[in-house]
Amino acid sequence: MTAPTLAYESDLATIWLGDARDVLPTIPKESVDLIVTDPPYSVEWQSRRRAESFEQLLGDGDNDDDRAVISAVLTQCVRIVGQNRHLYVFGPAEALAGQKVSEVVELVWDKGMLGSGDMTAAWGPQHERVSFCTSKFRHAGETGKANVPTRLRKGSVLSFTRPTGRKVRHPSEKPWPLLAELIESSSRRGDLVVDPFAGVGSTGVAAILTGRRAVLVEKDPRWLPIAVERIKAAEAIALQGVAA
Template identity: 30%
Template structure:
């Protein structure tokens, strides 16, 4: 019996519906991981719901101000599984908010990763907060095995770009942000992994850059959304391949 509930192959992309912790050990090692990993969310100092959360996106809970909270798994288990799903020499980008940077870094180092850099995405439009409005999200740039220079060594830590959502996914990320990471740490034909693909922004970036993609999503609605976006990406022009990586100052729209 397979560990996934459904599998879709679209071009060079293979998408799995199911729990990443169960599916990752069964996959061939990938060349790169780029993922907005799940973690508990709170806003404006309002504490999150006291409901017990288990599994990855296994349930949708809400804080008492109506903010959606995603169920998650402990970072140590998550990062160990990602580490094991990558080739012996591979880069890894995982996104986190300010409250989760330190525990996620600690888990990554204990899993065997080494730390390259802390990158930042300026969303331009801030999230309200009583202790400074939040306009930044962070990305841990990690590596496994042999360290390699990125394809564009002039790329900067900070990426600026809007957050115009085009899907109903609550934590959708811009394709150009994910394309910056994919373009800098992989080659055409490489396999890019996102074990928590959501609306598949990383997958769309991989398609646009001529990479293959392996994505996992536990929510059936978001899985269908991801399949639709990947199919649409193959019908669109290969817009990034001729000028990769993305211009950090003009990434513009969101995905």
């Protein structure tokens, strides 16, 4: 297994090229404020609707090995996120099975348009599930709860139009305003947000543009140049706001 490589580092963001199973163990326990991530969970997604089709994502297979990798990464996420702090994991809730977290609440991302899938079916997919939960990592007997910022009693349907056409840089890219909604609902300015399946860095962009910091990990080198470029652009915007 190739050792992780530091692809980019600044005061606001750190980007690693490598396996999250190697990177996350180097992060101290309960030192992170929020996890927002989209694992390649048994989708086997491959584009056939673009002039240049995307190849299948690394780790995006419906088999026990890929699921075990994702489970191991999420275990590390639970370890590093603060007590009673939040995790948002795109995909089926079963990805969090067996983790030391609270009961999972399922949110729904309404994409605003039909997605890909079986084009012969009468109904097309227009939504994606997001699992929300709280870390319960500490052993029994430890006291104290983090004063977690959150917008209480919000609706469970999040309506944000997904990227389309030439704006699509990654086959499972999420719109950064959607991620900003999650980040602002579960963290404060200056907090640290981690995404171990970073893709083209949308979580990092959302974190920086909402005044947070980000650590991103991505093992597929195809996406790193795009992620770095987007993070630098978001930092430039954020710095302009500070200067103003």
